[in-house]
Amino acid sequence: MTNASGGVTVSAYGVIVQVAAASASRPHRGRSNTGIAEDLFITMATAKSHVSRLLSKLGARARVQLVITAHEMRLVTLPG
Known part of the structure; x- marks a missing residue:
């Protein structure tokens, strides 16, 4: 989940995006x-x-806070 320089790896970005992504059943909340997993x-x-590792690493x-990070990294667009 992290690279040698201590940053978040590319694969971790997918998890961050999923945490931030809204679903049809949870339009104002991130993914469970x-x-x-699905x-x-x-x-x-x-x-x-x-x-858990991302929370700790960041x-x-x-x-x-992961959602805010994803927004700041321009990985997701927040509504409003």
């Missing part, structure tokens, strides 16, 4: 670990692990 064809435990306390 189950939704991330979209990325990984197990729910792996999705949970990836999200010094985020909550998933919303």
